[in-house]
Amino acid sequence: MDDTRKVIRQSKTLKGPFPGFNISAAPELPYQLFLEWFQVAIDNGVHEPHAMTLSTTDENGDSDSRVLIIKDVDENGWYFASSSLSEKGKQS
Numbered sequence: 062m063d064d065t066r067k068v069i070r071q072s073k074t075l076k077g078p079f080p081g082f083n084i085s086a087a088p089e090l091p092y093q094l095f096l097e098w099f100q101v102a103i104d105n106g107v108h109e110p111h112a113m114t115l116s117t118t119d120e121n122g123d124s125d126s127r128v129l130i131i132k133d134v135d136e137n138g139w140y141f142a143s144s145s146l147s148e149k150g151k152q153s
């Protein structure tokens with residue numbers, strides 16, 4: 062790439078069009094809206110739509126974030142698989 066800065070600046074941010082969102086018509090529970098949006102992502106060929114970011118804080122209150130794969134979603138929440146010995150397993 063000849064001019065990296067120029068190439069980066071040509072990349073569009075939040076390139077629409079975006080669907081409308083009527084909050085009063087949203088499902089009662091957040092996971093139901095997530096499932097609707099998840100299906101839209103699948104239908105539109107989004108790569109790895111089941112990737113999520115999990116953020117936690119360590120004992121000093123400093124934050125960590127990492128990518129995980131969603132394993133399931135239901136009325137009780139979002140499920141992921143990992144080791145309880147990992148940083149994310151130890152943090153809150």
Ligand SMILES: Cc1cc2nc3c(=O)[nH]c(=O)nc-3n(C[C@H](O)[C@H](O)[C@H](O)COP(=O)(O)O)c2cc1C
Nearest residue numbers: 112125127128129130141142143144147148149150
């Ligand atoms: C696409 C992708 C999917 C990942 N999925 C998982 C996962 O499902 N579970 C997991 O423990 N780590 C997963 N990882 C690795 C985590 O992002 C992370 O690096 C690792 O779990 C260590 O995190 P921690 O030291 O903050 O606990 C994934 C990484 C990528 C890039």
